[in-house]
Amino acid sequence: MSVMKNRAVLRWLVPVTAGVAVIGGGAAVGTFAAGADPALPPRSAAQLLEDLRTSRLDGLSGTVVQRADLGLPPIAALAGRATGNDLAGLVSGTHTLRVWYGGEDRQRLALVDTLGEQDILRNGRDVWTWNSRENTATHRVLPADAPDRATVPATPADAADRALEAIDPTTAVTVGRTATVAGRDAYELVLTPRDKASLVHQVRIALDAKEHVPLRLQVLADGQDEPAFQVAFTQVDFRTPGADQFRFNPPPGVKVTEATEGERPGPAGKRFDRKDAEKADVRTVGTGWTTVVVAKIGDAATGDGAKPGADAPDAQMLTQVLGDLPKVSGDWGSGRLLSGKLFSVLLTDDGRVIAGLVTPERLYQAAKG
Secondary structure: OEOOOOHHHHHHOOOOOOOOOOOOOOOEEOOOOOOOOOOOOOOOHHHHHHHHHHOEOOOEEEEEEEEEOOOOOOHHHHHHHHHOOHHHHHHOEEEEEEEEEEEOOEEEEEEEEOOEEEEEEEEOOEEEEEEOOOOEEEEEEOOOOOOOOOOOOOOHHHHHHHHHOOOOOOEEEEEOOOEEEOOEEEEEEEEEEOOOOEOEEEEEEEEEOOOOOEEEEEEEEOOOOOOOEEEEEEEEEOOOOOHHHHOOOOOOOOEEEEOOOOEEEOHHHOEEEHHHHHHOEEEEEOOHHHOEEEEEOOOOOOOOOOOOOOOOHHHHHHHHHHHOOOEEEEOOEEEEEEEOOOOEEEEEOOOEEEEEOEOHHHHHHHHHO
């Protein structure tokens, strides 16, 4: 399959480097040769993009390490615990994952930590999630007409896909230094947003020199020398994994929940109704790197006056963290601001959440509009 023509592959192969513009549109593509490593012949940015666009991926397995230092309070981990989804905590700290890819309908991801393991598997139309800590699993059968798309995003190629979608005339695309990632030679594509309202300084994508698959993605925040976010293979094998890697055999005593049509499975047996998501009032403002998402979630978005149940200590803690965020106000209204190295989130008192990879000032403009 073509990695660039079949975008489902890239979506599978984490999400922080997003933009919403379409590839192309007159992007400024640099023609500088890749770094000084004599083992790799020079390649221009246009050539590397074409390599990526025409590459084929039949299968792989490997170990991925993700590191995030976004300069945020421990809100992500709290949100994960409050919703029963530890995978939400991937936006902070360091995490190691094992991944297997056997085609568009065969994928597996395993997040292993000191407290247990969480797996997400897709095998044909069957999708399983499993939490070893609670020994719970959720099973869902995809409809026959379900599109072939990513079920378990986690690797550098998934993050690279989101970054490449942001290429437009406001993006400079050049070639960086060559590198060695997971023991393999790689070229480096560098995406640099031109709009100063973006908090993203650069996105660096290391492409396998032979397979042309992203092996590492780094996101540098404005004014920072070290990546605020990185996802990279530490070991990778491009052979197609055996079919048994995608079969889920429930361990003894596991509690299995069957998800019904219209629901999607979540970790720890949690259920999420698709209809609830469709009710959300969400729109976007702007394009490319400075796209801002505006969502109406109801009154008291800042958590003031919220009353979580007494049996939800993590939810109470999350509400307290939200309440401790600095108060802001202007001609757009008032609310609280969560700001990190790469993105800003404004929670307004009239029940809106406004977020983007932008400065707070850009959020205030969107809130006023």
